[in-house]
Amino acid sequence: MRLGSASVAILLAAVSGSAAPAPTNDRARLLKEFSDRAAIYSQLCRKAAATLPPLPEKASPEQIAAHQKALAKAIQAGRAGAFQGEILFDGVAPVFLELLRSDLAGAKGRDARETIKDGDPRTDKPPTRPGEPKPKEVALVPNAPYPEGAPLSTVPPDLLAKLPKLPEPLEYRFVGGHLILHDSDASLVVDFLNEVVA
16 A cells, blocks of 8 residues: 555656647646646545545544544555655646736735635634633645644635646645645645745
């Protein structure tokens, strides 16, 4: 089940060398590579899930939480060498920045920026009662757990429609001004781009 860095590199090479012709347009080529890398992560998730006992049809919240933690551990083991830029790699970062900043900059992006703040764990922290532990910070570390109970930001539908489509279980979220790839099944920070929202 363990999928080390060398295996990931081999998988990336295999996907890149598939029979489909590579797009000639640089932007399209970069977005295809991003999609290929995201698909490899999705494939790893399916393999990890297949090693776990299935959840009962009427699983309790405790069983669901235990299953999620077991899935996260299996994925973390398969991505032991995970690093920032593994999926949101340097070449595609400017494409994402262009897409995001064109919709989020200036007065026309005000509503979208406000929407992103809704549920953002760094700008929308839930109040704590005296004696209650403070909410855990979301660590921007690839393969790190997204803290249980931490809020998840909203991504404006218009912005989501412009971003490349993601395979399950990946989704886009924001933490502060950073865009993250979040694994919704295992609740993991998969990869991230720094400071995409001013």
